[in-house]
Amino acid sequence: MATLRGSDGTLQYDSNAVGEFQDWELDISREEIETTASGVTSGKTFTLDIPGTTGRIRANCDYGDTAQAALLDQVVDGAVPTPATAQFRCSATKYFSGSILVTNARIVSQRGPNNITVEFSVRVTGAVTVTWS
Amino acid sequence: MASALKTAEGAIMARINTEWASATEIAWPGRRFTKPDASWIRPAVIWGDGFMQTAGPTNRNQIPGVLKIQVFGKPGNGEGEIKGYADSIRDIFNRVEFSGLRFDAPSGPKPAVERNDWLQTVVDCPFIFEEVVS
Numbered sequence A: 001m002a003t004l005r006g007s008d009g010t011l012q013y014d015s016n017a018v019g020e021f022q023d024w025e026l027d028i029s030r031e032e033i034e035t036t037a038s039g040v041t042s043g044k045t046f047t048l049d050i051p052g053t054t055g056r057i058r059a060n061c062d063y064g065d066t067a068q069a070a071l072l073d074q075v076v077d078g079a080v081p082t083p084a085t086a087q088f089r090c091s092a093t094k095y096f097s098g099s100i101l102v103t104n105a106r107i108v109s110q111r112g113p114n115n116i117t118v119e120f121s122v123r124v125t126g127a128v129t130v131t132w133s
Numbered sequence B: 001m002a003s004a005l006k007t008a009e010g011a012i013m014a015r016i017n018t019e020w021a022s023a024t025e026i027a028w029p030g031r032r033f034t035k036p037d038a039s040w041i042r043p044a045v046i047w048g049d050g051f052m053q054t055a056g057p058t059n060r061n062q063i064p065g066v067l068k069i070q071v072f073g074k075p076g077n078g079e080g081e082i083k084g085y086a087d088s089i090r091d092i093f094n095r096v097e098f099s100g101l102r103f104d105a106p107s108g109p110k111p112a113v114e115r116n117d118w119l120q121t122v123v124d125c126p127f128i129f130e131e132v133v134s
Helices: A066-076 B005-020 B080-093
Strands: A010-013 A021-029 A032-034 A046-048 A052-060 A084-089 A094-108 A117-124 A129-132 B040-047 B060-073 B101-103 B113-115 B118-132
Touching (some): A010 A021, A010 A066, A052 A094, B005 B060, B005 B101, B060 B080, B080 B118
Antiparallel strands (some): A021 A052, A052 A117, A084 A094, A094 A129, B060 B118
């Protein structure tokens, strides 16, 4: 039985834990490519394109946190970003990792006593690797 | 860190004690109280359901709550006095932050009702308490 809990999920970026971290999502997908031969009438056939991965990271906004600052700088700074490795951790020894680019940082300040949050949209450049030990 | 809701509640009561000074007598929760022949207030903290706000490494929980303060006055003299006290209570907790507590905008006073020979109204002061789990 799986015993992984969301509360054990963390995120490492460039070897630093993201502080004030709330949650992450990874969306790994492969597009369909139709391979139906001309003249076939019995049913369409398909194969899959190579994988592409996007993700989201949410946290209480804190530019004083090393990992958050590095993520924010990817979009705030106009320079060509250098992707770094992120580990989307289910636990210390079970995680998905890949080199990420931040495509969007959505900083939200709501009315009231709630914390100001930041949500990073990321694109994995290259492969996602799975570590499960 | 051990749970510190008792300490947080104590900080709220301490703020009332300091800021309210001798405006009226205060019926503290759980303490015996003899009703005076003048207006008085009764504070109570009602905690809501807590939730995990951040995971590691920060590990914050948030527990919302409402500070309810009942204001009692002698009936027959109009609502002006207790509504004035309600305003004073709102001023004490309006968007203030202390001891890990963040207060939001307090409610307006509830309609005054007469019960058991007292005219009373209630002010709700919602807040969030934040704790860090080590």
